[in-house]
Amino acid sequence: MKFTTFILSTLLLSFAVPAYATTSTSIVHVNGLVCDFCARAIEKVFGQKTEVEAVKVDLDQKIITLDFKENQKLDNATITKLVTDAGYNVVSIDNGEGKK
Amino acid sequence: MQKLYISGLLVIIMMTAALSAVARPISYPSGIAPMVMNDGTSNSANIQYSPTATYSIGYTFEHFREDNFNLHALQVNNLLKRWNNPDSQGNLYLESGIGLSGKGEGIHPVAFTGAEADWEDRRFLVSYKNRYTTGQDINDFYMESARLGVAPYIGEFGDLHTWLMVQVDHNPRAKDPVTVTPLVRLFKGTNLVEAGVSNQGKILFNWMTQF
Numbered sequence: 001m002k003f004t005t006f007i008l009s010t011l012l013l014s015f016a017v018p019a020y021a022t023t024s025t026s027i028v029h030v031n032g033l034v035c036d037f038c039a040r041a042i043e044k045v046f047g048q049k050t051e052v053e054a055v056k057v058d059l060d061q062k063i064i065t066l067d068f069k070e071n072q073k074l075d076n077a078t079i080t081k082l083v084t085d086a087g088y089n090v091v092s093i094d095n096g097e098g099k100k
Numbered sequence: 101m102q103k104l105y106i107s108g109l110l111v112i113i114m115m116t117a118a119l120s121a122v123a124r125p126i127s128y129p130s131g132i133a134p135m136v137m138n139d140g141t142s143n144s145a146n147i148q149y150s151p152t153a154t155y156s157i158g159y160t161f162e163h164f165r166e167d168n169f170n171l172h173a174l175q176v177n178n179l180l181k182r183w184n185n186p187d188s189q190g191n192l193y194l195e196s197g198i199g200l201s202g203k204g205e206g207i208h209p210v211a212f213t214g215a216e217a218d219w220e221d222r223r224f225l226v227s228y229k230n231r232y233t234t235g236q237d238i239n240d241f242y243m244e245s246a247r248l249g250v251a252p253y254i255g256e257f258g259d260l261h262t263w264l265m266v267q268v269d270h271n272p273r274a275k276d277p278v279t280v281t282p283l284v285r286l287f288k289g290t291n292l293v294e295a296g297v298s299n300q301g302k303i304l305f306n307w308m309t310q311f
Contacts, residue, residue, distance in 0.1 A: 032184030034221055039257045040290060040310070041128035041153070057257045059222065062186065086128055087153035089184040 023053075024073045028064040029091040030083055033057065038088065045086045049074065062091075125177035125193050125216065126156045133310040140279055140302030141166065141243075141271060146175065154179045160197055166274065169238055171210055173199030188221040201235045210235035225249035225263065245269040249285065261287040267296070267304070276300055 032038060039057040042064055046055045051072040056065040064083070066074070073095075074082075080090045127133045127150040134147040142165060148158035155178045162171040175197035183190035193216040201210035214231030230244035249265035263285035270278055281304050283296025294306040 030184075031186050032182070032189045034187065034189050036255070036257060036259075036261055036287060036289075037124060038189070041131070044128050044131065059257050085153060087179070087182060087184075091186075 023070055024068050025096045026066045026068070026074070026076075026079060027094040027096070028066065028079055028083060029093070030062055030064060031089040031091055033059060033062045033064075033088060035059075041086045042083070042088070045082050049082075124191070124218075125195055126150050126153060126179055127310050129153055131310050133308060135306070135308040137306045139269070139281070139304045140298050140300060141269070141274070148175070148177065160199070167203070167238065169201055169203035171199060171201045171233075171235075173197035173210065173212070183219075188219060190217070190219040192217050195229075195231070201238060203237050206237065208236035210238065220249075222254050223251050225251075225265070239273070241271075241273050243269070243271050258289070261285075263287070265294075265296075 030042075033042070036059075039059060042057055043055050046052050046064070046066060051068050051074050052066055053069045054065075054067040056067075057063075058065070066079070068074070076093045076095070079093060083090045125148065127148065129150060129152050131150045132147065133150070133156075135145070137144050137146075142162050144160065144162040146158055146160040148156040150156040155176065157174070157176050160171070160173045160175045162173075163169075164171070175195065177196075178194045179191060180194055181192040194213070195216060196211075196213040198209070198211045200207045202208075210233065212231055212233040214229060216227065216229035218225070218227035220226070226246075226248055228244070228246045230242070232240070232242050234240040245267060247265050247267045249263045251261065251263050253262065255261040265283050265285060267281045267283060268278065269281070279298045279300055279302070281296045281298040281302075283294050283304055285292065285294045287293075290310045292306075292308045294304065296304040298304065
């Protein structure tokens, strides 16, 4: 009986996990971000991507913060290509995930 | 009424084109940038579409007051090289156009080409551009200009950005070949305005937006 309860509980828990929506954020360190014009370009390019919930540009830190929609994200290769195509250079990308 | 409409349209276009020397000649991918520039020599209007961040194509109208001729051209701007540094950016552009000019009676082919270079960080800006223009009904001419700018404060993304600048124009065929123009640039969102008065008392006014 205890064994059956344990198995059932485990199964229930494993089904419960996908019910959480995951959101993720990428922090992109960029070279060449020196003016509002640059920031607007980045905002425009990422704003057109359906996966992106919000774009924040920090000119002081030279970073772009990309908040993605639930269960969506852009991979690092795509982010790098978009930044490069916009005319700037990616230094590094930090990816983070969270649960809602 | 039609004349008024055309005049109004030309004024808007001219206000647009004047800034091509002022702001970046290439926008972001799929961006459209209309500009207008007015200074002691000419009034111009320009609208550029940038398929990518490395080139733009557009239409330019210029009216040279002293010589009293108009120029309509298809203009292509190419980004030849960009230096992206952690705290600064430098660019080298080639800007060329081919079109028609009208002086007095008749319309004749005209072409121009020139280079533009700039470097800026969040505090300082320096730029230089030149251009050689040739046409069937005009005397070929060369012009160049340079700018030095300083931002009195460092604005964050979305703030009103202010630049204090000095522009030096060299126009060898002019009566006064060298003109110095102190000016103020205000930049907020996607709108840029510049205004100044030259040492010859001529007004400079430029406007640009992008979408």
